[in-house]
Amino acid sequence: MKHNYLFDLDQTLLDFHASEHKALEIVLTAHGLHYTEDIYSAFKEYNKSLWLELEKGTISRKDLFTLRFTDVIKRCGGDPSLHDPLAINDEFIYTMSINGVLMEGALDLVRRIKTEIQGSRIFIISNGATINALGRIRSTGLDAYLDGVFISEDMGVTKPAPEFFDMVLEKTGISRESCIVIGDSLSSDMLGAKNAGMDSIWFMPKGDIEASMKAYDIDYCASSFDELFDILVSIP
Template sequence: MKYEAIIFDIDGTLIDYDYSQYQSLDKLLDIIPWNNSTRPSTKEVFDYWYKEKNQFYNRPDSNKINQYDQQKIILENVLANWKIIVDSTQLTNTLFDIYETSWRAYPDVLECLFDMNKFKLCIISNGDSKFQRLKLSKTGLDKYFSEILISGDINIKKPNPEIYNTMSDKINISVEKCVYIGDRLDFDAIGSSEAGMLGVWLNRKNITGKKIPKNVKTITSLQQLTPLLI
């Protein structure tokens, strides 16, 4: 198959979400007035945040809530778990300010994008459109992509096949000639493959024990993408 379009996820694929979130929470925890309580470890809070985030994103209405309110809801749940009473609005504003300075692309991203420049490069990502596009702009990655589709634009989230079909229609390239790369096996690789694309699971964390469908490819670094498509 001669592929024509390479489509990427954002968080965990192009931008190091874990690093950004961890660094942001670490700085935020130093600001919170713990009073007589002991400041929990950043890892402890990060793990709890991650659990709350995943639960939130599984809500059917999560796509209708903007990124600011999403973060505020998750932060309030985290604060409640440690019984901290503070102004959550002010703290959310602070978190956003810190978060924006912590975004960074993975080290293998730019080389991959240069290697893939003969293809049409695109983005499909779940999330708030303004916020996700800001990440790409702040990290300088936006200029590499000819089409960017965020679930908040159309109120359809991965792994719904319709979001992949929408991109196919936008770029006028059939799904069979599109490759989709993401860090989630279920939402990204399997979701895109069920829509007809070549689904590629970017398993950066070397997760084991997953049942991988035969029509899904697996890589652990974007450096492995070029050999996969040759």
């Protein structure tokens, strides 16, 4: 029976963007800066372009953190010379880590899995920063239902690499056949499951679903937590 559930974290059980939004508002307001929705949209867009620069190696991590908050301060009408962008960045990261936001119904889902599916185990498999992910998991109470958490920063490998999944199997002692991967991302979760030879459930599928299911060897799709639960209990 497939009763070892490997859950992606962001936009599957937790809402990363909602945490980011909340943290930005708290931190900017604390520094007397005027926060608006437009500021968040601009932050998200600029941040994304900076992460691409970082991946290309054209800027450092420190540059990224400095640049993104220098930009935000200016957008809020503040004077960057009167603020410390790096310190604000640190506060932002910390504030985000203690302000996890659940996807609506996520806590009910994990509670139902643990109480209604005998022998079920829930593991988190996430690409990202360890402190940020662990903090958000704890702050939402999700940790009470988890049997293990695997974060790429900690492991030194990233989904969709098969090594990521091999490491999970090695550390937990569970078999490949007993696992099912559940996530929203085609490029990390679904491709990862395919690479690792595990079954998969694509959560909140979008676009050309049929074509993607074929291309990524996806076994099931779920558009809500109720649908997902029904699939889990029906899997032999």
